Every structure is written in C-alpha cells, then in structure tokens.
C-alpha cells in the first residue's frame with residue numbers, strides 16, 4: 528500500500544481519508560488493539576455518523592481523524608496530504624484552522640463568557656480581537672443564543688453550553704467538524720434542537736460533519752452511518768434496527 532497519494536488521486540480525493548489505521552494501547556498488563564486497519568472516506572458536505580459499542584474505539588478514531596492523536600501505522604489524508612508527515616507546525620494549524628471539535632462534556636472555559644469562549648480559537652489563531660468578537664457574536668446569534676452572549680458556562684443549561692461549543696468549533700470556518708457524542712449529556716429536547724442546528728448548517732452552508740454517537744435515533748437522522756466494530760469500519764443501512 529502506497530503511503531503517499533499520487534497527484535491524480537489527490538485532486539479527486541475525499542476531503543479526509545483514513546487509510547489502514549492501526550491503534551494499539553500498550554498498558555502494563557496488556558496490549559489492546561483498538562483500530563486494526565480502519566479505513567474511511569469523508570467527502571466535503573458529508574453528514575456522517577459513526578456508531579459502535581462503548582469501548583469500540585469511536586473516540587480514538589475521531590481523535591486520530593482530527594490530528595489529536597497518532598496511530599501506530601496508517602495515514603490520515605486531508606485534501607490529499609498526509610497530516611502526520613508534513614513539516615513542523617502543519618498539525619497545529621490543521622487542528623486550529625481546518626478542524627472543529629465538539630465534545631460530550633462541552634469543554635468550555637468556566638471563567639470566560641459565551642462570547643469569549645467562542646472567540647478563543649480565533650484569538651489562538653492570532654486573528655484580530657475585535658473581528659473575532661464580532662464573529663463570535665454572529666455565531667452565537669446563529670445558534671440561538673443572542674440573549675446569552677455574556678453568560679458564563681455555569682449560568683447556561685447543558686443544551687446552551689453545547690450550542691456555545693458548536694459556535695466555538697465554527698469560528699475558524701473549519702472544513703470539517705468532528706463531534707464526539709455531542710448529545711450524550713443532553714435531554715431529548717436539547718438533543719433534538721442541537722441536531723436540527725447541525726442539519727441546518729449542513730444543508731445551508733454545506734458544513735461537513737462527522738458525528739460519533741450511540742443514539743440510533745440520531746444516527747438515523749444523518750445522511751450516512753458507519754459502524755465501528757472489531758477495529759474496522761463498515762457501512763450500515765440507517766433503517767436497520769441496531
């Protein structure tokens with residue numbers, strides 16, 4: 528298997544490709560193979576779900592797709608480039624500019640207001656402070672939090688926190704948004720309104736999403752769902768009862 532993409536392959540390639548990813552966790556007691564030759568193509572504009580049992584390696588795969596963790600072997604290609612074999616600084620830039628992350632427990636900074644949390648990735652990326660705040664305000668309006676700009680996370684509901692996290696993940700206009708069980712900590716109403724926002728962003732601006740979930744209902748509301756089982760990926764018919 529070639530470890531680079533040919534020029535022809537790269538120009539027609541998906542937005543993000545995982546090729547033969549192997550991830551092994553080595554602890555004192557045992558060797559745990561979590562991903563054993565996992566491959567996945569994500570096209571621009573996809574609204575893709577990854578399902579799988581608890582412990583099947585969904586978070587591990589998502590972290591590797593977003594360059595947060597490295598596999599023992601295999602490649603992640605972003606727009607045809609192997610993200611783990613680029614020059615210094617590429618990976619940091621990829622994580623900050625090209626990918627947005629949403630986590631189950633929001634990961635907001637508790638001492639900062641909603642608008643400051645949302646602006647943070649833009650400031651880390653050295654963008655103009657005033658412009659970043661303006662964009663943060665616009666994004667918070669977009670996710671329905673116009674009246675909560677100056678609230679800190681402690682004064683927001685779970686559903687509101689996750690919408691702040693979604694706005695934060697969008698501020699650098701990522702090519703791809705990776706969400707790890709984003710509704711896992713929300714009640715049904717908040718989950719549904721969060722997913723409605725996701726679908727709307729996908730529909731209106733073509734935002735690409737990869738959403739890890741163990742919710743069958745959520746998976747069925749997406750365009751395509753893949754199953755991670757025994758370290759490999761397979762497509763699932765989303766009408767199937769899991």
Ligand SMILES: Nc1ncnc2c1ncn2[C@@H]1O[C@H](COP(=O)(O)OP(=O)(O)O)[C@@H](O)[C@H]1O
Nearest residue numbers: 552554561579580581582583584585586587588
């Ligand atoms: N840093 C680590 N060291 C050792 N084992 C780990 C580590 N991270 C995850 N694991 C193990 O790898 C497996 C997959 O974990 P994870 O990707 O979090 O699964 P999922 O998100 O599908 O629940 C689990 O059995 C977990 O205990």
Ligand SMILES: [Mg+2]
Nearest residue numbers: 585586587707
């Ligand atoms: Mg997980």
